[in-house]
Amino acid sequence: MPEMTYLQAISDGLRQEMRRDERVFVIGEDVGVYGGAFKVTVGFLEEFGPWRVIDAPLSEIAIAGSATGAALMGLRPVAELQFADFVSCAWDHLVTVAAKQYYRAGTPVPLVLRLPSGGGFSGGPFHSQSPESSFTHVPGLKVVCPATPRDAKGLLATAVEDPNPVLYFEHKHLYRRIKADVPEGRYTVPFGKARVHRAGDDVTLVTWGAMVYTAAEAADELRGEGISVEILDLRTLQPWDKQAVLESVAKTSKLLILHEDTRTSGFGAEIAAQVAEEAFENLDAPIKRVAAPDTPIPFSPPLEKAFIPQVADVASALRELVAY
Amino acid sequence: MAIARDTEPLGSSLEIGQLGLGRAELLGMYRNMMITRGIEERGHILYKQGKIPGSFYTGRGNEAASVGVATAMRPEDGGTPLHRDMGVHVTRGVEAWRILAQYMGRADGPARGRDGNVHLALIEQNLISMVSHLPAMMPVAVGLGLAFRIRGEPRVSVCWYGDGAAARGDAHEAMNFAGVRRLPVVFVCDNNQYAYSTPPQFEYACANLADRAAGYGFEGIVVDGTDILAVYEQAQRAIEKAREGGGPTLIECVTFRMEGHAVHDDAFYVPSELFQEWAKRDPIGRFGLWLSEHAQLGEAEQGEIENEVKALLGEAQRRAEASPMPDPAELEQGVYAESTEAPGDTDA
Numbered sequence: 209m210p211e212m213t214y215l216q217a218i219s220d221g222l223r224q225e226m227r228r229d230e231r232v233f234v235i236g237e238d239v240g241v242y243g244g245a246f247k248v249t250v251g252f253l254e255e256f257g258p259w260r261v262i263d264a265p266l267s268e269i270a271i272a273g274s275a276t277g278a279a280l281m282g283l284r285p286v287a288e289l290q291f292a293d294f295v296s297c298a299w300d301h302l303v304t305v306a307a308k309q310y311y312r313a314g315t316p317v318p319l320v321l322r323l324p325s326g327g328g329f330s331g332g333p334f335h336s337q338s339p340e341s342s343f344t345h346v347p348g349l350k351v352v353c354p355a356t357p358r359d360a361k362g363l364l365a366t367a368v369e370d371p372n373p374v375l376y377f378e379h380k381h382l383y384r385r386i387k388a389d390v391p392e393g394r395y396t397v398p399f400g401k402a403r404v405h406r407a408g409d410d411v412t413l414v415t416w417g418a419m420v421y422t423a424a425e426a427a428d429e430l431r432g433e434g435i436s437v438e439i440l441d442l443r444t445l446q447p448w449d450k451q452a453v454l455e456s457v458a459k460t461s462k463l464l465i466l467h468e469d470t471r472t473s474g475f476g477a478e479i480a481a482q483v484a485e486e487a488f489e490n491l492d493a494p495i496k497r498v499a500a501p502d503t504p505i506p507f508s509p510p511l512e513k514a515f516i517p518q519v520a521d522v523a524s525a526l527r528e529l530v531a532y
Numbered sequence: 533m534a535i536a537r538d539t540e541p542l543g544s545s546l547e548i549g550q551l552g553l554g555r556a557e558l559l560g561m562y563r564n565m566m567i568t569r570g571i572e573e574r575g576h577i578l579y580k581q582g583k584i585p586g587s588f589y590t591g592r593g594n595e596a597a598s599v600g601v602a603t604a605m606r607p608e609d610g611g612t613p614l615h616r617d618m619g620v621h622v623t624r625g626v627e628a629w630r631i632l633a634q635y636m637g638r639a640d641g642p643a644r645g646r647d648g649n650v651h652l653a654l655i656e657q658n659l660i661s662m663v664s665h666l667p668a669m670m671p672v673a674v675g676l677g678l679a680f681r682i683r684g685e686p687r688v689s690v691c692w693y694g695d696g697a698a699a700r701g702d703a704h705e706a707m708n709f710a711g712v713r714r715l716p717v718v719f720v721c722d723n724n725q726y727a728y729s730t731p732p733q734f735e736y737a738c739a740n741l742a743d744r745a746a747g748y749g750f751e752g753i754v755v756d757g758t759d760i761l762a763v764y765e766q767a768q769r770a771i772e773k774a775r776e777g778g779g780p781t782l783i784e785c786v787t788f789r790m791e792g793h794a795v796h797d798d799a800f801y802v803p804s805e806l807f808q809e810w811a812k813r814d815p816i817g818r819f820g821l822w823l824s825e826h827a828q829l830g831e832a833e834q835g836e837i838e839n840e841v842k843a844l845l846g847e848a849q850r851r852a853e854a855s856p857m858p859d860p861a862e863l864e865q866g867v868y869a870e871s872t873e874a875p876g877d878t879d880a
Contacts, residue, residue, distance in 0.1 A: 270708070273675060277660070301671065310869045313655070
């Protein structure tokens with residue numbers, strides 16, 4: 209099994225989808241000649257030609273909108289926005305048109321929107337956001353946040369197969385930092401099935417995306433203190449694997465939710481509410497959240513570090529929970 | 533300074549014959565205009581009777597523009613008609629009773645009660661159901677053209693919008709992208725001169741909206757949107773040009789919104805002289821007169837068509853009123869599609 213970075217796995221998965229199904233095409237800014245701002249589509253133009261690897265003008269509305277139109281005509285667009293932050297420009301289109309078309313008109317919109325998200329490298333307020341939670345509030349959209357190379361490839365294949373608009377958030381900080389074995393052939397990873405990143409007994413830690421690795425480091429620290437943490441990587445937020453969370457909480461009785469997005473109305477709030485509604489009797493401590501504060505993401509390294517949840521923040525929240 | 537080309541009105545039946553329209557086609561267009569207006573007049577009555585919930589929008593004054601363009605399309609062409617374009621659905625064969633059922637929120641409306649008004653379209657006709665954020669449909673229409681281009685199909689997408697929608701950024705992005713890639717898209721701007729209460733001088737500062745086409749690298753044409761034959765000629769030319777790889781065209785159909793923005797709006801802000809002036813150019817009246825002068829449409833035949841349309845609408849209303857209300861138990865169904873195959877798919 210070849211070892212691939214998270215970025216290589218996305219690229220490999222996308223190339224396989226395009227080879228498998230000629231309806232799949234790529235559209236975005238600088239995806240052709242340049243190979244994408246992060247080089248996910250390097251070599252695609254040469255292999256698939258200019259009408260399946262389409263360099264679009266600087267027009268997020270036209271990218272999301274025309275991808276929707278092409279999907280309605282039976283193609284399988286995989287559109288790239290250069291940074292997830294720019295999805296705000298396409299918000300109206302995704303929320304107003306793509307999300308509601310099937311419910312209103314009965315016409316599926318099999319669209320994948322790739323959204324490089326997340327901070328950790330001084331991208332500043334407009335190149336670092338994690339806007340996935342906002343879209344979980346929009347019925348009709350699916351939201352995917354892979355954390356591992358294997359999932360990045362398998363979830364992309366599932367996203368391309370899915371007959372609905374799928375927002376695929378790929379975390380930029382994982383692109384080249386995370387490397388793992390990835391199956392060579394095509395495979396799919398189902399939506400709505402959490403992955404146990406690490407089994408444990410004392411406390412459940414639910415997270416996704418790059419925070420999976422922050423969680424793992426914190427759990428390493430606590431292992432030395434005799435505390436065993438179960439880490440659940442949700443993989444997808446819409447749909448999300450509530451059952452897996454409830455089962456883990458039934459075992460550990462304590463729940464910490466961790467996300468890189470800001471705290472208020474972040475997806476952690478939804479998880480906390482559902483667990484409180486359905487598993488109150490199983491809890492031995494109040495549910496805790498570790499999330500970014502309710503501010504824009506700042507640029508300068510010490511400010512950004514204070515914004516993004518760090519290993520020490522997670523470790524201290526875990527200790528508090530265990531001591532409760 | 534205007535840059536778009538103004539069209540000439542069409543006169544003789546010889547010219548019309550050269551466009552490929554025989555007498556049967558001409559009478560069919562006339563009939564579709566009358567059905568279009570008839571559906572909306574029925575809607576007015578049903579609204580006042582309390583049988584249509586919410587609001588109700590019509591395209592009175594726009595029948596020539598909508599029917600004229602739709603007649604020039606081929607079945608395999610597609611597009612995104614808006615709320616003044618009922619004539620497109622009528623021309624492409626949506627049954628009147630289903631439109632009335634849609635107005636009334638019934639289960640047999642194309643939106644099955646999940647959306648109302650003219651927020652309908654049949655995907656098997658390659659039309660996409662509009663949203664209220666009107667220019668949001670423009671990039672979708674461009675996407676239809678993109679799909680046709682990617683697959684190398686000789687098909688054309690028609691993108692409708694209005695003088696109000698033209699002010700939004702979506703319009704710019706859609707036309708720019710279509711121009712850059714020379715996609716097979718025909719932009720049809722129904723300029724009915726009022727966006728709700730806002731007149732042209734507060735929506736745009738150029739002489740014609742069609743002038744903007746030059747900025748996107750394609751041709752802009754201003755056509756009298758109350759002259760169905762002029763509209764048809766320009767639409768056919770633009771659609772066939774796009775089909776042959778000639779890229780987009782912007783056709784500005786100048787019409788007048790003969791009613792308020794919706795039924796609740798009495799349009800007090802429109803000077804009454806404007807209504808009087810444009811009433812003389814009523815698209816159906818004009819075409820009827822032309823047909824009597826050039827296509828031997830006599831009183832008897834005119835009466836037959838009127839009776840036929842009336843009977844069709846009476847039956848449509850009866851059937852629509854017999855259609856059940858949607859079942860609230862189905863409220864949460866169909867938010868997400870289950871099938872991996874979508875309508876409109878071709879072989880992979």
